[in-house]
Amino acid sequence: MKFLFFLFALSVLAFAADDGCTSTSVCTTPQQGSDDIELTLINDWTLSGKALGVDIFEDGSTIYILGVNNVEGYIQAYDEAGGTLATMPLAAANGSCFGVAWNYDPVDDTYYTDDWADNVLYFTDDFGVTWSTEPNPAGGSGRGMDFDGADYWMTSGTGGGLWRFQPGVGQENIAIPEVSTQPSGLTVFPNGANLGIALAAYNDNNIYFYDWDGSTMSFLGSALCPATNAGSYGLGYCSINEHIYWAYREGADTYHLAEFSFNLASLEPSTWGSIKDSF
Numbered sequence: 001m002k003f004l005f006f007l008f009a010l011s012v013l014a015f016a017a018d019d020g021c022t023s024t025s026v027c028t029t030p031q032q033g034s035d036d037i038e039l040t041l042i043n044d045w046t047l048s049g050k051a052l053g054v055d056i057f058e059d060g061s062t063i064y065i066l067g068v069n070n071v072e073g074y075i076q077a078y079d080e081a082g083g084t085l086a087t088m089p090l091a092a093a094n095g096s097c098f099g100v101a102w103n104y105d106p107v108d109d110t111y112y113t114d115d116w117a118d119n120v121l122y123f124t125d126d127f128g129v130t131w132s133t134e135p136n137p138a139g140g141s142g143r144g145m146d147f148d149g150a151d152y153w154m155t156s157g158t159g160g161g162l163w164r165f166q167p168g169v170g171q172e173n174i175a176i177p178e179v180s181t182q183p184s185g186l187t188v189f190p191n192g193a194n195l196g197i198a199l200a201a202y203n204d205n206n207i208y209f210y211d212w213d214g215s216t217m218s219f220l221g222s223a224l225c226p227a228t229n230a231g232s233y234g235l236g237y238c239s240i241n242e243h244i245y246w247a248y249r250e251g252a253d254t255y256h257l258a259e260f261s262f263n264l265a266s267l268e269p270s271t272w273g274s275i276k277d278s279f
Contacts, residue, residue, distance in 0.1 A: 018071070019052060019098070019202075019231065019233065019249075020052075020096065020098050020116040020143060020157055020184075021157075021182060021184070021202040021203070021231070022157075022158075022182065023181055023182035023202055023203055036221070036263075036264075037209055037220065037221045037222065037223040037262065037263070037264055038223070038262065038263040039207065039223050039224070039225070039226045039260050039261070039262050040226065040260055040261045040262070040263075041226035041227055041258060041259075041260050042243060042259040042260055042261060043081075043082075043258065043259040044227055044256055044257075044258040044259075045078075045081065045082025045256065045257045045258075046082075046254060046255075046256055047067075047078070047082060047255045047256060047257055048084065049069050049071075049072060049076060049084075049255065050067075050068075050069045050070070050071050050072070050253075050255050051067030051068065051069065051076065051078075051233065051234065051247040051255045051257060052067065052068040052069075052070060052097070052098050052099075052233045052234060052247065053066075053067065053068045053097075053098050053099035053100050053113075053143070053144050053145065053185060053233065053234045053247070054066065054067055054100075054144075054185060054187070054233075054234030054235055054236035054245055054246070054247050054257075055100050055101050055102055055145070055146060055187075055236045056236040056237060056238045056245060057077065057102055057106070057109075058106070058238060058239065058240055059106035060106075060240075061240070063079070063080050063238055063240055063241075064077040064078070064079070064085060064086075065077070065078040065079075065080075065236060065245050065257060066078075066100050066102070066236070067100075067234060067247055067257070068090075068097050068098060068099070068100050068113070068234075070090065070094075070095060070096060070097045070098070073089060073090050073092075073095070074087040074088055074089050074090055074128075075087065075088040075090065075100055075111070075113070075128070078257060080259075082257050088111070088124075088127050088128040089128040090113065090122070090128070090131075091113075091122045091124075091128075091131035093115075093118070093122075094113055094115050094122050094131070095115070095117065096115045096116045096117035096118075097113045097114065097115050097122075098114060098115070098116055098142070098143045098144070098157070098184075099113060099114045099142060099143055099144045099145035099154060099155075099186075099234075100112070100113050100145060101113075101145035101146050101147045101152055102147065103147055104147055104149060108125070109125070109127075110123055110124070110125045111123065111124050111125075111127075111128075112145060112147075112152065112167065113145075114136055114138070114142035114143070114145060114154065115136075115140070115142075116140050116141065116142065116143070116157060117140060118136075118140060119135065119136050119139045119140055120133040120134065120135060120136050121133060121134045121135070121136045121142075121167055123167070134167040134168045135168070136154075137154070137163045137165045137171035137173075138154050138156050138157075138160070138163045141156045141157045141158040141160060142154045142155070142156070142157065142163070143155045143156070143157035143183060143184050143185070143186075144183070144184055144185035144186035144187070144199065144200070144234060144235065145186065146186055146187050146188045146236070146237075147188075148188045148195055150166075151164050151165060151166055152164070152165055152166065152167065153165075153186055153188055153197065154186065155183035155184065155185070155186045155199055156173075156183065157182055157183060157184065158182070159179070159181070159182055159183065160173065161173050161174050161175045161176050162174045162176055162186070162197070162199075162217075174217050175217075176199070176208070176210070176217070176219075178208060178219050178222070179199065179201055179204075179208055181201045181202070181203055181204045182201055182202045182203065183199055183200070183201050183202075184199075184200050184201055184202045184232055184233055184234070185199060185200040185232060185233055185234035185235040185246070185247065186198070186199045186200075186235060187199075187235040187236050187237040187244060188237065189237040189239075189242075189244075190239075191211050191264065194211050194212060194213045194214070195211070195212040195213075195214075196209065196210070196211060196212075196220075196264070197209070197210040197211075197212060197217075198210075198235055198237070198244060198262075199235065200225075200232040200233075200234070200235055200246070201232060202231055202232060202233075203231070203232075204232065205224050205225050205232075206222040206223065206224060206225065207222060207223055207224075207225055207232075207235070207244075207246075208221075208222045209221055209222065209223075209262075209264060220264060223262075225246065225248070226246075226258065226260045227248070227256070227258050231248060231249035232246070232247075232248050233247040233248055233249060233255075234246065234247035235247075242261070243259050243260060243261050243262075244259075244260055244261075244262060245257060245258070245259050246258045246259075246260065
């Protein structure tokens with residue numbers, strides 16, 4: 001029995017070293033929110049490599065889906081059909097990278113990544129040729145990341161809520177008690193005049209939706225992921241088609257990128273650009 005337990009412990013540690021998941025909990029039942037949430041699967045692609053964290057690079061017409069491959073040591077850009085495009089090398093020290101976020105400026109683009117094995121954020125403004133660092137407000141627990149036009153957002157992979165921050169300037173920790181398991185991916189999107197936030201968790205078949213009015217976080221509800229998943233790794237919102245892209249793992253090592261539309265009862269017509277202009 002001790003030997004079997006030792007093997008199980010080793011398998012958990014090996015898994016944690018690969019994707020940052022330290023939880024052994026099983027999928028949970030969705031929490032009930034105040035609004036109906038509908039997710040509709042549009043596409044699902046099987047990827048040739050690993051994808052953690054997700055962000056969407058867009059320049060008004062072109063969509064590039066960014067996913068972290070910390071095994072090969074780069075950020076992979078995918079097209080809208082799941083095909084591989086350019087790669088951006090990670091910093092040599094960023095071997096346990098999970099999240100990636102860009103500054104929503106296609107002309108003067110900057111990219112931030114985190115790392116669950118250290119306490120810093122890595123950033124580059126020359127597409128990975130050189131990297132610099134800033135302290136990570138989440139320490140070594142940062143996972144999914146996104147940028148809302150003014151602040152960066154990050155899940156705390158230990159279950160310690162969300163972080164809203166400006167690198168090197170200041171940060172705020174916000175509780176998300178509705179998520180009872182270990183958070184992973186995160187994305188932000190316009191929700192009327194406010195900011196919407198969607199997040200996923202490693203061992204949970206739900207996607208959780210929140211509203212941020214600039215000072216208060218409100219839980220809108222959760223919905224089952226639009227495809228069967230064994231590990232939920234990343235979320236990214238695209239303002240061009242108003243869809244969310246979701247990275248997940250099926251089985252031991254098969255990674256997928258799925259695209260789905262979503263409908264919230266509280267979502268009012270708006271554009272990502274108008275939300276960003278309001279900051």
